[in-house]
Amino acid sequence: MEQITESLNLVLIGRTGAGKSLSGNTILGQQAFISKKSSKPVTQYVAVKSGTVGNISVNVYDTPGLYDTDINEENIQQTLENVLQTCESGPCVFLLVIKADKFTEKEKEIVEKIEKRLGEKHLKKTWILFTKGDELEDENMTIKEFLDDSEPLKKLVQKYDQRYHVFNNKAKEDNGQVQNLLVKILKSYFDTLEDIPEILTQNSLKRKILKNIEPDTPADSLSSRQIVLLGKSGVGKSAAGNTILGEKKFISVMRMNSVTSDCSVKHATVSDRPVSVVDTPGFFDTKMTREEIAKEVAKSVYLSSPGPHAFLIVLRVNDRYTEQEQQIPHLIERMFGEEVLKYSIILFTNGDQLNGDSVEKLIEENCKLRHLVQECGGRYHVFNNKDQNNRDQVNDLLQKIDTMIEQNGGGHYSNQMLEDALRIRQEEDEIEIVRNETEKRVRAEIKALSHFSPLKTSTWF
Known part of the structure; x- marks a missing residue:
């Protein structure tokens, strides 16, 4: 030949x-x-x-x-x-x-x-x-x-x-x-x-x-979108997934404990384009260790082949932005690497409870929340999950995702980015283990020295 x-x-x-x-x-x-x-x-x-x-x-x-x-x-x-x-x-x-x-x-x-x-x-x-x-x-x-x-x-x-x-x-x-x-x-x-x-x-x-x-074109299709939902339990991730897809694909109930314990992916055609949504376990779920949650949430990347176009960090618009919520972006960066926020949008749920206030006002009044939005390139959106027939809110979200993709040069978060993040996290964990062991050994040595030190005798004074 x-x-x-x-x-x-x-x-x-x-x-x-x-x-x-x-x-x-x-x-x-x-x-x-x-x-x-x-x-x-x-x-x-x-x-x-x-x-x-x-x-x-x-x-x-x-x-x-x-x-x-x-x-x-x-x-x-x-x-x-x-x-x-x-x-x-x-x-x-x-x-x-x-x-x-x-x-x-x-x-x-x-x-x-x-x-x-x-x-x-x-x-x-x-x-x-x-x-x-x-x-x-x-x-x-x-x-x-x-x-x-x-x-x-x-x-x-x-x-x-x-x-x-x-x-x-x-x-x-x-x-x-x-x-x-x-x-x-x-x-x-x-x-x-x-x-x-x-x-x-x-x-x-x-x-x-x-x-x-x-x-x-993105690698999967001319208009397909792969979306991953992230957030703590009870904020409405599964309900948001159902709103995006236009039908009840995910189990969604009012409960503070996580209903979702495994990553799951659902698909639908939304405004004539294929859309996949991955629902993930809630951060801080008491039934799972932090390491178990991290491993399971990481699967969302592989379920979103060739890679997620958007991570939606889900928060309730009527919740106080507490210290626990403030940990979420750091957890996400630790799981997915520093690049992840380039592909992230804050999604506020419970939009029906704004009661005439604007979400912009809420963001402006909370410097911590404002900082998170800024870290995500100023991108945020509001959902009323009780009004799933309102497709304008979904189309507006998809438009914001399209704009974000253009800003990212037409790309998506990739398996390689996840592997790099996992490698860095492993290296950091190893350094932390060595540091803790060193500190423990030094304390033990100091304690042993002080036990025999003449400084402890009464004649010093």
Whole structure:
């Protein structure tokens, strides 16, 4: 096979019947590969076809169904080695093709074998490509809802740091699914990989990515929004989630103890755009330790793939901004890092209890609250969760989120930001442990010295 440079190389791998050849045709927008229903591999050898997607040159490699009975281990290894040698002259990404269907033990076993063959280095460049998106659409189910119903697949995408995408290979028109996949892949490739050849930092491929794709759209969709709700128990996080989504998706009751003990994500179409909302456990929940809360709340980032566009820090407009509330922004920064407030908006609930006062007046009268709003770029919003039919309040919130995204350069909070925050927190905890142990040892030494000191005798005076 001829080596092709200055292009993105996409390698389709997986078992027979998963839809590799169909997916290759979808990417290239033409019948480039032979595709038909068969229990035996239609593709006997590695086939490569080239095309252009949104001004980006791509080479698609269709491989035989791995670990089928007609292909022995030696041929499998040779197939992968040939592909690696051929495509790694340029940026190379593996698409592990899996049907959005029941994930059987046999399929799990095949995935594990493929992972072993690829090795850790290449797994970092591997994305899961789910096919059968048309069947999900027929059942009015999103890919995230499908994954929530399948614990093995849910664990699999977590293992891949939420690197996944879904294809409807029966779609007759270009609905942006291919371009959205390339946006995800290319942003991840150039932002996170350490082994990018130096030439790629200046070549035309990256310039095309930055010019033609990256600025236009968040990675998930042209208008999709991923929102995470944060705050103490009883402030109306779940009710706010229901208000945003326009229907009762989260359990919401009047209670000071947290109703939500696990992160949960719900989806809806709001003003013709896909919106996902993650509800989180309340800070200071007496049923959970602070460390347990921190670990659970951190999951919200992975549930908001490719990353939250907005964190909503929920406060009740009629509450006193006490010392406990003042701890919340520090807790959030400790969990998510200093960058998190760039992606945050204060959401005041109980807007019906303002009683003619303006929220601006309340903010102005409390310097601590005013400081928090300033830390969030002056962004705040008010909800009346008792009036869920008032969609203007939701549309106004989405508009503020859109404006914030523009101010952040079109980006979102990422998994990498969370990992950096977790690493810093771990380092700080280790330093604190050493400091406490040192102080304890010094006190013990001082106590021992004072016990035997002649200064304690009466003759001193």
